[in-house]
Amino acid sequence: MQKPSLPKGTRDFGPEQMARRNYIFNKIKRTFEKYGFQPLETPSMENLSVLTGKYGDEGDQLLFKILNSGEFLKKTSPAEYESGEKAMLPKIAEKGLRYDLTVPFARYVVMNRHNVNLPFKRYQIQPVWRADRPQKGRYREFFQCDADVVGTDSLICEAEIIMMMTEVFGKLGLENYEIKINNRKLLGALAELAGASDKESDLLVAIDKLDKIGIDKVVEELKSKGFSDESLNKILPVLDLSGPNQNKISELESLFSDSETGKKGTEEIKEIFEILDTTNTPTDKVSLDLTLARGLSYYTGAIFEVKPLNVKMGSISGGGRYDDLTGVFGMPGLSGVGFSFGVDRIYDVMEELNLFPDEGLKTIDVMIAHFDNESLKYGLGVISKLRANDISSEIYPDIAKPKKQFTYANNKNIPFVIVIGSEEIKSGLLSFKNMKTGDQESLTIDQIIEKLK
Amino acid sequence: MQKPSLPKGTRDFGPEQMARRNYIFNKIKRTFEKYGFQPLETPSMENLSVLTGKYGDEGDQLLFKILNSGEFLKKTSPAEYESGEKAMLPKIAEKGLRYDLTVPFARYVVMNRHNVNLPFKRYQIQPVWRADRPQKGRYREFFQCDADVVGTDSLICEAEIIMMMTEVFGKLGLENYEIKINNRKLLGALAELAGASDKESDLLVAIDKLDKIGIDKVVEELKSKGFSDESLNKILPVLDLSGPNQNKISELESLFSDSETGKKGTEEIKEIFEILDTTNTPTDKVSLDLTLARGLSYYTGAIFEVKPLNVKMGSISGGGRYDDLTGVFGMPGLSGVGFSFGVDRIYDVMEELNLFPDEGLKTIDVMIAHFDNESLKYGLGVISKLRANDISSEIYPDIAKPKKQFTYANNKNIPFVIVIGSEEIKSGLLSFKNMKTGDQESLTIDQIIEKLK
Numbered sequence: 066m067q068k069p070s071l072p073k074g075t076r077d078f079g080p081e082q083m084a085r086r087n088y089i090f091n092k093i094k095r096t097f098e099k100y101g102f103q104p105l106e107t108p109s110m111e112n113l114s115v116l117t118g119k120y121g122d123e124g125d126q127l128l129f130k131i132l133n134s135g136e137f138l139k140k141t142s143p144a145e146y147e148s149g150e151k152a153m154l155p156k157i158a159e160k161g162l163r164y165d166l167t168v169p170f171a172r173y174v175v176m177n178r179h180n181v182n183l184p185f186k187r188y189q190i191q192p193v194w195r196a197d198r199p200q201k202g203r204y205r206e207f208f209q210c211d212a213d214v215v216g217t218d219s220l221i222c223e224a225e226i227i228m229m230m231t232e233v234f235g236k237l238g239l240e241n242y243e244i245k246i247n248n249r250k251l252l253g254a255l256a257e258l259a260g261a262s263d264k265e266s267d268l269l270v271a272i273d274k275l276d277k278i279g280i281d282k283v284v285e286e287l288k289s290k291g292f293s294d295e296s297l298n299k300i301l302p303v304l305d306l307s308g309p310n311q312n313k314i315s316e317l318e319s320l321f322s323d324s325e326t327g328k329k330g331t332e333e334i335k336e337i338f339e340i341l342d343t344t345n346t347p348t349d350k351v352s353l354d355l356t357l358a359r360g361l362s363y364y365t366g367a368i369f370e371v372k373p374l375n376v377k378m379g380s381i382s383g384g385g386r387y388d389d390l391t392g393v394f395g396m397p398g399l400s401g402v403g404f405s406f407g408v409d410r411i412y413d414v415m416e417e418l419n420l421f422p423d424e425g426l427k428t429i430d431v432m433i434a435h436f437d438n439e440s441l442k443y444g445l446g447v448i449s450k451l452r453a454n455d456i457s458s459e460i461y462p463d464i465a466k467p468k469k470q471f472t473y474a475n476n477k478n479i480p481f482v483i484v485i486g487s488e489e490i491k492s493g494l495l496s497f498k499n500m501k502t503g504d505q506e507s508l509t510i511d512q513i514i515e516k517l518k
Numbered sequence: 519m520q521k522p523s524l525p526k527g528t529r530d531f532g533p534e535q536m537a538r539r540n541y542i543f544n545k546i547k548r549t550f551e552k553y554g555f556q557p558l559e560t561p562s563m564e565n566l567s568v569l570t571g572k573y574g575d576e577g578d579q580l581l582f583k584i585l586n587s588g589e590f591l592k593k594t595s596p597a598e599y600e601s602g603e604k605a606m607l608p609k610i611a612e613k614g615l616r617y618d619l620t621v622p623f624a625r626y627v628v629m630n631r632h633n634v635n636l637p638f639k640r641y642q643i644q645p646v647w648r649a650d651r652p653q654k655g656r657y658r659e660f661f662q663c664d665a666d667v668v669g670t671d672s673l674i675c676e677a678e679i680i681m682m683m684t685e686v687f688g689k690l691g692l693e694n695y696e697i698k699i700n701n702r703k704l705l706g707a708l709a710e711l712a713g714a715s716d717k718e719s720d721l722l723v724a725i726d727k728l729d730k731i732g733i734d735k736v737v738e739e740l741k742s743k744g745f746s747d748e749s750l751n752k753i754l755p756v757l758d759l760s761g762p763n764q765n766k767i768s769e770l771e772s773l774f775s776d777s778e779t780g781k782k783g784t785e786e787i788k789e790i791f792e793i794l795d796t797t798n799t800p801t802d803k804v805s806l807d808l809t810l811a812r813g814l815s816y817y818t819g820a821i822f823e824v825k826p827l828n829v830k831m832g833s834i835s836g837g838g839r840y841d842d843l844t845g846v847f848g849m850p851g852l853s854g855v856g857f858s859f860g861v862d863r864i865y866d867v868m869e870e871l872n873l874f875p876d877e878g879l880k881t882i883d884v885m886i887a888h889f890d891n892e893s894l895k896y897g898l899g900v901i902s903k904l905r906a907n908d909i910s911s912e913i914y915p916d917i918a919k920p921k922k923q924f925t926y927a928n929n930k931n932i933p934f935v936i937v938i939g940s941e942e943i944k945s946g947l948l949s950f951k952n953m954k955t956g957d958q959e960s961l962t963i964d965q966i967i968e969k970l971k
Contacts, residue, residue: 069568069625069847072613075561077626079633080640083557099905101882101912103930104536108528108659109562109615109645110582115522129563130585132611134649138603146599150591158585160525162562172522173530180532182929184915187533192562196587206561219915221898228905343895344902394522429554442796445674449797452552452681459554462637462672476635477556 074197074205081478084426085412090190092236093210093406096229097188102212105187107169109194110160117161119168119393127195129205130158162194166211167390167403174215175394183216202409213403215390220333222402223367223386224340227351230371230382233406238420241374242381244350246337247357249364249385250330254321255303255355259296266361267292272304273358280304303355310338310353333367363387369404373414381410423478429457430517431481434470440485447483447495450510456517474500483513527650527658534931537879538865543643545689546663546859549682550641555665558640560622562647563613570614572621572846580648582658583611615647619664620843620856627668628847636669655862666856668843673786675855676820676839677793680804683824683835686859691873694827695834697803699790700810702817702838703783707774708756708808712749719814720745725757726811733757756808763791763806786820816840822857826867834863876931882910883970884934887923893938900936900948903963909970927953936966 071077078086094104110131117125137157145152163169166189174181190210197203212229214222230244252272256265267290271283284297292300303320306313314335321327334353341348359368366386373381384404391399415421431451433444444460451458461470467484474482484496484505494507497516508516524530531539547557563584570578590610598605616622619642627634643663650656665682667675683697705725709718720743724736731739737750745753756773759766767788774780787806794801812821819839826834837857844852868874884904886897897913904911914923920937927935937949937958947960950969961969 069628070565071561071629072563072565075563077561077629078557078559079626079630080556080558083559087557098882099908099910101885101910101930103533103881104531104540105533106531106536108524108530109647110525110528110659112523112525126588129587131615132583132585132607134582135579136603138599138606143596143599146591146596150589153591154585162584173532175522176524176530177532182926184926186912194562206563214915217915221913221915340898343898345899346902428556429551432554445793445796446798449799455552457552457554459639460674462667462670462674473635473637477554 072205074199074203076204076206080428081426084428085415085421086408088421088426089237089408089411089415090210093233093408094188094190096233096236097212099232100186100225100229102186102188102214105170105173105189106191107163107166107173107189109163109192111163111169111172113155113159113161115172116164116168120164124164127197128164129162129194129196130154131160131162132158133160163191164195165193166191166209166405167213170211170213171391171394174399175391175396178396181216184214184219184222185216186212186214188212202413204409208408210406210408211403212405213390213401215399215401218400220336220367221340223333223337224344224346226369226384226402226404227337227341227348228344228346230369230404231346231350233382234371237411237415238422239373239411239414239418241376242350243352243372243374245352245354245357245370245372246334246367247354247359248330248334248367250326250333250366251317251321251355252358254324254327254330255300257324257326258303258320259292259299261292261296264290264292268300269358269361272356273360275304275356306353306355310348310351313353313355314338330366337367359383359385363389365400367402376414376417378410378414380407381414382406426478427480428477429459429479431456431458431483431513432470432474432477432479433458433460433483433485434467434474435461435464435485436467436487437464440487440490443490444483444485447485447510451514451517454514454518456514471500481517525658527652527656529657529659533881534879537881538868538874539861541874541879542690542861542864542868543663546686546861547641547643549685549689550665552685553639553678553682555639555641555667558623558626558642559644560616560619560626560642562616562645564616564622564625566608566612566614568625569617569621573617577617580650581617582615582647582649583607584613584615585611586613616644617648618646619644619662619858620666623664623666624844624847627852628844628849631849634669637667637672637675638669639665639667641665655866657862661861663859663861664856665858666843666854668852668854671853673789673820674793676786676790677797677799679822679837679855679857680790680794680801681797681799683822683857684799684803686835687824690864690868691875692826692864692867692871694829695803696805696825696827698805698807698810698823698825699787699820700807700812701783701787701820703779703786703819704770704774704808705811707777707780707783708753710777710779711756711773712745712752714745714749717743717745721753722811722814725809726813728757728809759806759808763801763804766806766808767791783819790820812836812838816842818853820855829867829870831863831867833860834867835859879931880933881930882912882932884909884911884936884966885923885927885930885932886911886913886936886938887920887927888914888917888938889920889940890917893940893943896943897936897938900938900963904967904970907967907971909967924953934970 140156192206192208194206256262256268271286317331364385365388368385370380371382386402388400435441435444448460482498489495497508498505593609645659645661709715709721724739770784817838818841821838823833824835839855841853888894888897901913935951942948950961951958
């Protein structure tokens with residue numbers, strides 16, 4: 066008999082983990098919906114023609130491909146078999162598993178362009194799959210949690226991203242974190258200022274590593290890419306800007322007074338802060354950080370990242386504005402701004418900081434324990450009253466020793482147990498036990514319902 | 519530029535469909551949880567060693583297989599390529615997509631046998647994939663919605679399945695349906711009674727087709743399988759039993775007075791009805807139906823099926839008791855009972871009967887419309903107050919013509935719009951428009967909050 070196992074890099078989520086995960090998902094969903102985002106779900110499988118070429122060569126490698134069903138070798142030839150994977154792949158696999166939520170979203174918008182209500186605010190919480198080498202904290206199946214607005218340039222959307230980040234982390238009880246904001250236009254202007262407009266992407270890639278490798282290595286890398294000392298003398302002080310956000314903005318205003326791109330980037334940042342002020346959004350955790358680059362992705366305006374402080378952990382949320390979501394599918398010029406929450410990391414941070422509340426994790430309100438057939442039958446009447454009052458409840462289904470029944474309730478995190486024996490049936494006063502404190506009271510069923518409601 | 523498309527048999531769920539689907543899912547989830555079931559999620563991918571051989575030959579064909587990543591031809595030989603799919607498959611694919619939720623559940627229980635809190639009540643709502651030929655109402659990716667209790671023989675579980683079915687369909691506003699119940703032991707006893715114990719599965723298969731092909735063809739099929747006229751004379755009157763459930767039970771009691779299996783099956787049915795009585799569960803929609811067979815699956819006790827009446831549609835819920843969930847993974851003797859809801863079919867029935875309530879489908883409570891920069895800015899203050907009171911709301915993000923803003927709100931099913939212009943700013947009395955009736959009132963922000971809360 067085989068011992069069953071899980072594929073590498075995948076996980077089961079048992080009842081306790083599900084309760085914790087749903088606790089996080091529900092706060093995020095509620096916040097997305099409160100701000101007017103609507104849910105979208107796309108199929109797990111996409112045609113490889115939709116997925117391939119969207120994530121770079123490495124991404125194409127990491128796509129999980131689905132073998133065509135039935136006679137999957139039918140379209141292949143021995144010559145193709147001999148020449149290897151590259152020739153065989155397109156003949157034996159037409160579909161792949163979703164790699165992220167952005168490409169399926171773009172595909173959806175293009176396929177539904179005549180029905181989509183612009184500006185379209187959608188959120189999407191679904192698993193994605195990547196054939197990455199599994200390692201600690203990196204999975205082959207994991208959930209992404211995205212919200213995007215497309216079809217508007219309004220900076221209200223950027224400000225609302227900061228509001229939603231603040232609201233979600235506030236609801237989750239996370240207090241020590243920093244929301245970093247920057248603007249790709251500022252980084253472009255910086256390259257321009259340094260006389261290295263042609264090397265903007267080299268600058269981005271180098272800055273992106275600052276956290277990991279430190280400023281000295283970044284300087285080294287920039288030099289190796291051909292940045293002159295003179296260039297570096299213009300760039301480094303900007304990366305080093307500190308002090309309150311307003312001061313940084315003032316410095317950028319004077320620094321970029323001659324740069325159209327720089328002025329635009331600064332104005333955008335300024336307006337986002339103004340909207341945050343107008344809406345009374347606290348900005349003490351928001352920091353304009355010129356060293357935030359967000360890799361080489363397609364961002365063109367504001368970019369965001371949230372880092373927890375006091376915990377060793379990468380970013381737990383991030384996003385930015387892009388100019389062209391759907392151009393690759395033949396529908397150019399649709400701009401938008403989006404962000405996502407990293408649920409696995411948030412889970413780990415909350416566990417480390419002990420932020421999951423007991424109350425949020427309880428399964429049902431009350432269990433009924435009993436001693437014999439008579440009390441079991443009486444209990445069935447009791448439970449039907451509880452449920453008629455919409456109280457989550459269960460009755461231990463078998464005649465079993467009290468200890469076994471209480472252990473079951475304890476393991477399941479059930480806060481209260483009603484104990485029914487012959488005494489209770491006679492008097493109509495049920496023993497109502499608090500499983501945490503051990504306290505026990507004698508109450509009528511109506512009193513119990515009153516307490517639990 | 520390629521036109522993007524969806525793989526055959528898969529679907530996007532846009533905001534409106536999601537709202538309707540979530541309406542159904544939420545009622546089901548709430549009911550499962552109210553009865554003490556806890557959520558479980560398993561990975562989309564399973565090792566093929568876990569999946570293969572569990573669903574019969576046809577099932578194995580319908581499994582979606584995932585191509586190994588990287589050099590997937592490495593383990594193959596030209597000879598294997600020449601000999602075809604059967605030889606190649608195990609060398610190029612180790613994983614497959616989940617085909618149902620039962621096998622992954624069994625695998626989970628076996629892998630976590632030391633931590634599972636028995637009796638274990640789990641529910642699982644996740645997509646499954648089958649490489650079926652796509653056709654109307656049949657998809658290659660669809661959600662299953664299962665609840666199972668394992669580790670107890672208590673018939674309370676069977677009765678609670680009927681309670682949950684009643685509760686879910688009641689909450690969804692479905693009134694015309696029938697819950698059919700039968701017991702595999704009764705069908706076994708029937709074969710025994712007819713002197714055809716060795717042909718029990720032929721009997722099951724034939725009865726299972728009764729709805730589709732009618733009694734004459736069933737008789738024909740049974741004859742072709744070797745059932746004698748004498749046998750049929752014993753079987754047919756039982757299949758034809760009618761009248762109230764209690765009468766049917768009495769008839770079965772006398773019919774099976776000499777059959778251990780028959781007596782056991784009848785007693786089980788009787789006890790389930792007794793528990794339903796004790797818990798005041800209405801049984802007017804529950805019907806003991808000796809012609810219910812539930813195919814050839816692994817059921818050994820009670821079986822259930824729900825059919826909507828007045829709508830042409832197959833079963834929308836079903837399940838049954840089984841003796842051995844995990845034996846195939848080396849952990850024998852774990853019995854249980856489970857059932858599932860067919861969400862796609864329920865969706866179609868509700869749409870046909872117009873049962874989706876507007877209220878359940880609204881996206882946000884209110885939108886703010888405005889005329890210019892000044893009213894937009896004023897609106898930002900208003901929306902921050904709404905959201906501080908946990909009211910779902912959005913502000914139209916761009917300066918745009920009122921008509922455009924109202925169309926957006928209408929398309930999004932937003933019930934109220936607050937209109938802000940210079941008058942409103944001066945007076946502090948905002949125009950509060952009911953989008954359904956067209957009624958408009960002048961209210962302070964506090965009055966609006968009071969109305970919306």
